[in-house]
Amino acid sequence: MELPSPRPIAERTDVTAEIFQTEILPAGEPVVMRGLVTGWPVVEAGRSSGREVLDYIRNFDQGAAVSTATGPPSLKGRLFYNEDMSGLNFRMEQIPIASSLDYLIDHENDRRPLAYAIQSVPMHDYLPGFAERNPMPLLDSAISPRLWLGNSVTIAAHQDPSENIACVAAGRRLFTLFPPEQVANLYIGQFEMTPAGVPISLVDFDAPDLERFPRFTRAMEAARSAELAPGDAIFIPYLWWHHVRSLEKINMLINYWWKPGNDGRGQPRDALLHAMLTVKALPPVHRAAWKTLFDHYVFHEQGDPAAHIPEERRGILGPLDGEKIREIRVAISNILR
Numbered sequence: 001m002e003l004p005s006p007r008p009i010a011e012r013t014d015v016t017a018e019i020f021q022t023e024i025l026p027a028g029e030p031v032v033m034r035g036l037v038t039g040w041p042v043v044e045a046g047r048s049s050g051r052e053v054l055d056y057i058r059n060f061d062q063g064a065a066v067s068t069a070t071g072p073p074s075l076k077g078r079l080f081y082n083e084d085m086s087g088l089n090f091r092m093e094q095i096p097i098a099s100s101l102d103y104l105i106d107h108e109n110d111r112r113p114l115a116y117a118i119q120s121v122p123m124h125d126y127l128p129g130f131a132e133r134n135p136m137p138l139l140d141s142a143i144s145p146r147l148w149l150g151n152s153v154t155i156a157a158h159q160d161p162s163e164n165i166a167c168v169a170a171g172r173r174l175f176t177l178f179p180p181e182q183v184a185n186l187y188i189g190q191f192e193m194t195p196a197g198v199p200i201s202l203v204d205f206d207a208p209d210l211e212r213f214p215r216f217t218r219a220m221e222a223a224r225s226a227e228l229a230p231g232d233a234i235f236i237p238y239l240w241w242h243h244v245r246s247l248e249k250i251n252m253l254i255n256y257w258w259k260p261g262n263d264g265r266g267q268p269r270d271a272l273l274h275a276m277l278t279v280k281a282l283p284p285v286h287r288a289a290w291k292t293l294f295d296h297y298v299f300h301e302q303g304d305p306a307a308h309i310p311e312e313r314r315g316i317l318g319p320l321d322g323e324k325i326r327e328i329r330v331a332i333s334n335i336l337r
Helices: 017-027 041-048 050-058 097-106 180-186 216-222 268-278 284-297 322-336
Strands: 031-033 065-071 091-096 115-122 146-150 154-158 163-170 173-178 224-228 233-236 241-246 251-258
Touching: 017 233, 041 050, 041 163, 041 251, 050 097, 050 163, 065 097, 091 097, 097 115, 097 146, 173 180, 173 233, 180 216, 180 241, 224 233
Parallel strands: none
Antiparallel strands: 031 233, 065 091, 065 115, 115 146, 146 251, 154 241, 163 233, 163 251, 173 224, 173 241
């Protein structure tokens, strides 16, 4: 069966900080921003050769070791689980950045290379000065960039609880995105052990098993994709699923994660886990009743649930200040003891 082809992701070439903050970010839709960082020195280096971009990184290297994924050639670059999902099909090691740069250069022309990837390295800590030389024009400079560097690896579809701008510095990358509501059609794996800290889709996009994952066809009907070249950037909205394929023998990506402050309220994922503990095993009719209450009090399906209560008497149904947030957190903590 032939799967539907993804639609192209919307593209812009005129994005300024004002346009991003007032038009793109509030819309919550992915956008490819062509040429956004084409003036970065690291992009200029990447246009020359893989060696040039890696030599550019050496200018900022402080000699530290970082978490690096390596796997056998048989993986064909797909960082995933092993056969029975009892572990991963690659190993994580602490390797000095300089050693990784040497490895990528020395093995650039291997016919069957190892899968090799440095992932999510905070550049302010490990490559100080890089961000100042290669500034992100759309975001506050306090948002630290992260480095993703390797050969032709594939990262399974996953989502991040953050807004995300990803900039291609060297090589090309293919992004395939899905809106959050495609969670059921992507067949997401376990929470406890994951290749990159977040649950991933179990579907092999190169050879989808449609007998095991029949709803993946529906996911592809909603999919959007784009290939990015050096200097291009993509905005991946909060909790959008994204599958990322590095297409060349040396690829470098710089990304920026951020989310609004929550004044100490905690993370939504914590509430999801607690609901799995307390709600999931209830009888269906009870779960349905609680879904109604969540829809009403949390998601405001019928508007403000406290609109009929005098403002001074709304309690936790009204706006929460720092003191009230602390009281609620203490009460929850006492419940969980």
